[in-house]
Amino acid sequence: GFDDAIQYMNEPxxxxxxxxxxxxxxxLNEEVRRRESVIRIFPNTQSAFRLLAAYLMEYAETKQQQRALLKN
Structure with missing residues (x-):
């Protein structure tokens, strides 16, 4: 509820x-689900983790590039 919504205000x-x-x-969750639905069935848990890791690395790289552009 409301208390959960303003919890961030306890931080600096x-x-x-x-x-x-x-x-x-x-x-992020929506994008992972979208990519997951394309594959439908993973052969094992490791393949699902690899997909997730690959997307998160791509996302982190994109964010890092965006931050670099904002600093210049």
Missing amino acids: DKYHPFIHSTNHLER
């Missing part, structure tokens, strides 16, 4: 812009 102000919303996490 400098962190508020980064944690006030879970939209980026929801977007």
Whole structure:
């Protein structure tokens, strides 16, 4: 409820812009589910983890490039 929604306010102000919303996490989950639905059946757990790791590495690289552009 409301208490959960404002929980981020217990953190220092400098962190508020980064944690006030879970939209980026929801977007990540949505993208993983989209890629997962293309494959449908994984041969084993490791292959599912590899897909997840590959996407997260791609996402991290993209975010790092975006931050670099903002700094310049």
